[in-house]
Amino acid sequence: MLAVVFCVVRLVTVEAGRRSLWEWDDSNAMFYRDARKHFMDTMDGNQFRSFNQSMQSQRYSSGSTRVDKTKEQVMKEQKIEASEIVYNYARASNTRSSVEISASKGNGAKIKYQNLGQRMRDEAPTTAKQLTALTENMYLGRYHIWAEREDHPTSDPDAEFEIVNKVEKVTLQETK
Numbered sequence: 001m002l003a004v005v006f007c008v009v010r011l012v013t014v015e016a017g018r019r020s021l022w023e024w025d026d027s028n029a030m031f032y033r034d035a036r037k038h039f040m041d042t043m044d045g046n047q048f049r050s051f052n053q054s055m056q057s058q059r060y061s062s063g064s065t066r067v068d069k070t071k072e073q074v075m076k077e078q079k080i081e082a083s084e085i086v087y088n089y090a091r092a093s094n095t096r097s098s099v100e101i102s103a104s105k106g107n108g109a110k111i112k113y114q115n116l117g118q119r120m121r122d123e124a125p126t127t128a129k130q131l132t133a134l135t136e137n138m139y140l141g142r143y144h145i146w147a148e149r150e151d152h153p154t155s156d157p158d159a160e161f162e163i164v165n166k167v168e169k170v171t172l173q174e175t176k
């Protein structure tokens with residue numbers, strides 16, 4: 001049916017200017033593969049083709065804006081770009097995951113989340129409709145998800161979670 005392409009980190013040297021670009025790492029390839037599985041059930045053929053073309057275009061971008069950046073910077077940008085493509089197509093096709101969220105210190109924590117692109121743009125996080133333990137219907141994407149009690153974070157606000165399956169379980173480790 002549909003072939004899944006797995007990628008590994010690969011350094012590509014471009015002779016013009018001797019700059020280096022990095023292609024997708026395994027985490028982006030797996031994220032793309034898992035999102036595709038979910039989208040197959042929710043998108044029509046045109047949406048699905050458009051999504052695949054967008055992801056492939058991002059994957060093989062020439063990197064003209066990536067000159068003079070470290071491998072880590074490029075990998076972070078690619079991770080955010082891939083997440084944004086999945087999130088935008090999920091919104092357009094109303095593809096959501098049922099995310100069961102709990103906190104290690106028990107019920108009663110307020111949950112906040114934002115996708116990687118929203119964090120990069122300094123957009124306000126979304127507050128879940130209920131306190132823990134809860135189920136939140138979220139668009140596919142990569143998210144920062146954290147718990148708060150008395151308006152202070154009690155879990156790592158920078159922890160990242162991939163939301164790509166029909167049902168996901170997230171347990172936030174509270175330390176404070």
